[in-house]
Amino acid sequence: MYGLVEAPVEDKRITLKEAVKLVQDGSHLFWGGFGFQRPPMAFAQELVRQNKRNLTIYTCGSEMDIDILSGARVVSRFELAFYAIEGIGLVPNIQRRIREGSIEFEDYSNLAMALRFLGGALGVPFMPLKSMLGTDMLAKKRFRTKKAEVIKCPFTGEKVVLVPSVRPDFSIVHAQRVDREGNVQIDGIKGEDVEGARAGKKVIVLAEEIVETEFIRAQPDQTAIPNIYVTHVVECPWGSYPMMVYNYYDYDMEHVQMYYDQCKSEEGWQKYCEEYITSVDGHIEFLQKIGIERLMKLKAKKPLPY
Amino acid sequence: MSKKYAKPEEFNTLELMAVCGSKQIKNGEVVFIGTGLPLIAAMLAKKTHAPRAKIVYEAGFIDSNAKEIALSIADSRLGYRASGAIGLIETLGLMLQGGHVDLGFVGAAQIDEYGNINTTYIGSFEKPTVRLPGSGGGNDIVSSAKRIVVIMTHEKRKMVKKLDYLTSPGFLDGPGAREKAGLSGGGPSLVVTNLCQMDFDPGTKRMRLATIHPGISVQQVLENTGFDLVVPKNVPTTEFPTYEELALLRAIDPTGIYIPREKT
Numbered sequence: 001m002y003g004l005v006e007a008p009v010e011d012k013r014i015t016l017k018e019a020v021k022l023v024q025d026g027s028h029l030f031w032g033g034f035g036f037q038r039p040p041m042a043f044a045q046e047l048v049r050q051n052k053r054n055l056t057i058y059t060c061g062s063e064m065d066i067d068i069l070s071g072a073r074v075v076s077r078f079e080l081a082f083y084a085i086e087g088i089g090l091v092p093n094i095q096r097r098i099r100e101g102s103i104e105f106e107d108y109s110n111l112a113m114a115l116r117f118l119g120g121a122l123g124v125p126f127m128p129l130k131s132m133l134g135t136d137m138l139a140k141k142r143f144r145t146k147k148a149e150v151i152k153c154p155f156t157g158e159k160v161v162l163v164p165s166v167r168p169d170f171s172i173v174h175a176q177r178v179d180r181e182g183n184v185q186i187d188g189i190k191g192e193d194v195e196g197a198r199a200g201k202k203v204i205v206l207a208e209e210i211v212e213t214e215f216i217r218a219q220p221d222q223t224a225i226p227n228i229y230v231t232h233v234v235e236c237p238w239g240s241y242p243m244m245v246y247n248y249y250d251y252d253m254e255h256v257q258m259y260y261d262q263c264k265s266e267e268g269w270q271k272y273c274e275e276y277i278t279s280v281d282g283h284i285e286f287l288q289k290i291g292i293e294r295l296m297k298l299k300a301k302k303p304l305p306y
Numbered sequence: 307m308s309k310k311y312a313k314p315e316e317f318n319t320l321e322l323m324a325v326c327g328s329k330q331i332k333n334g335e336v337v338f339i340g341t342g343l344p345l346i347a348a349m350l351a352k353k354t355h356a357p358r359a360k361i362v363y364e365a366g367f368i369d370s371n372a373k374e375i376a377l378s379i380a381d382s383r384l385g386y387r388a389s390g391a392i393g394l395i396e397t398l399g400l401m402l403q404g405g406h407v408d409l410g411f412v413g414a415a416q417i418d419e420y421g422n423i424n425t426t427y428i429g430s431f432e433k434p435t436v437r438l439p440g441s442g443g444g445n446d447i448v449s450s451a452k453r454i455v456v457i458m459t460h461e462k463r464k465m466v467k468k469l470d471y472l473t474s475p476g477f478l479d480g481p482g483a484r485e486k487a488g489l490s491g492g493g494p495s496l497v498v499t500n501l502c503q504m505d506f507d508p509g510t511k512r513m514r515l516a517t518i519h520p521g522i523s524v525q526q527v528l529e530n531t532g533f534d535l536v537v538p539k540n541v542p543t544t545e546f547p548t549y550e551e552l553a554l555l556r557a558i559d560p561t562g563i564y565i566p567r568e569k570t
Contacts, residue, residue: 036377037365037380094437109449110364110443111399111402158488189385194395244381246385300382305382305386
C-alpha cells in the first residue's frame, strides 16, 4: 500500500549572524532595496560587527546602508547609479572615503544596473540599452577593464550600449514576508530586487516575518521570488530601520538626521558606529536600544502603507 | 472665472518655480518626476489643469496620487492610490525606453549651453573635490523622454561653459548630435531657475532666455551665467502664480518641507 505523503517542507532558516558569516572577505554582493525602501540595514550592521573587508557591492541606488558599509571600511568597490541621503544631503562617510582613496566607484545609470542584474539572471553575458549614449559614463571608467561598449545593432544598424551582466556571489534582499522554504512576498515597489535576487549565485532573503508556507501557497500570484532561487532565509523584524518597509513601518528621519549630522566628522561616525553597531550584540539588542516606544510610533497606520 | 494673479510681494521664488514646472505638465501626459520641487509641481498640476496626468516614479510607483510630501522617490507615501507598484525594469525600461514617457523632470549640479547635465562629480574625474549622487535614473530619463524640464538654482558655477562630467545628454555639441549618438528622446525643452526660464534655440540648440522672473534684470541673469546665453530682443516677465495656485501649494506642502514659507 502506498499512502499519500505530504512532502516535507525544506527549512532554509538561519540566523542573521550565521548568514553574515557566510560572506567571505572579497565577496561580490547584489545589494537590495531602493533608496529609503527595504534596504538590508540589519545585514549591513552585522557585516560591520563581523569586520568584513574588501566587498564589492552592486546596486541601483542606496543610501544610509551603504554609507555605514563605507564608513566601517567593509566595502572597497561599488558599481552603482545613485547614492545620497534623499531629503538631507550627500552621504557623509562615502565622501570621506573617496577623498582618502579607500573606495572606488564605477558609474552606471539605474536602467543599466537593473539590466545588468536581469542579464545575470537570464544567463546572458551582456544587455543592450539606449541610455548612457554620448556621456562620460561611457567615456570614463575606474577599475573595470571594460565598462560598457557602443555597438551598431547587427539587425537595424541602430547604436546601442552594451553593459556587462552581473552574477554576484550573494544577493542580499530584505522583504516583507518569506516562508521557511524561501518563497518571498514583496509589498509595494520592487525596485531592482526581482532581477537582483535571481542574479546571485547564492541568495539570502531577510524578512520582516516568516510566514507558513500555506500562506504563500494560498496566493501564489503574490510570490515575487520563488524558493528555487533562494539559498537562506533570515527572520529580521525592523530590519530596514531607520529606513522604511511598505505596509510595515515608516522611516525615522530624526535618527537619520542625527546620523547625518554626526557623520560629518570621522570622530562623529566612530562614535555612532560604536554606540549603535559594534557595542550592541546583534540586531535585537540594537532594536532594544532604539526602544519599543519609538518603533511603535513608526508602525504603518493601515490602510496607509506607512 | 478669470484668473487672479498674485502680486510679486505675495509669493516667493520657489513657489514661482513650482508653478512654472507645473505648467509644463499637460493633461493626460505620462510624467517622470523626482522629489523636491518637481514633486510639488506635479501635485499642483494634478490639482489644477492636469488632473489626468500620470505621475511615475522610477523606483516603481506608477500613476501616483500621493497626498503627503515624499522625501524619497521610493517613499511609501507615493504608493497612495497609485495604479501600480512595480520596479525599475518596468518604469525605466518598458515604460520610458519603450517610448511611453512624455515629460521628465530632472535637477542639475551643472548645466552647459546645450543643456548637458552633470550630477556626478565636481572637480576632475581623477581627483574630484565632491562626489555627487550620480545619475540614478536621470540619464535614462534625459536619454529617452520626449521632453525634459530642468529645475535648478541659477549660479555662475552651475551654468558653465564646460561640465566637469557629462552625466545626462542635452543636445551634446549642437544640432543633430543626439541623433548621431543614437539617442531617442527629444532632449531638454526648458530650464527653470530662481532667476528665469530658458528654452533652446531651435536652429542652434543653444540655451535661450525665455522669460524673466519679476524683479530680475537681464543683466543679473547674464552675470550669473557662465556661458553665452542667447537673449532675444523682447523677454517677457514670467507669468505670476494665481491666488488659487498659491493656496494649493501651501496646502500641498503645509509644513514647508520643499517650499519654506518665508519670502526667498
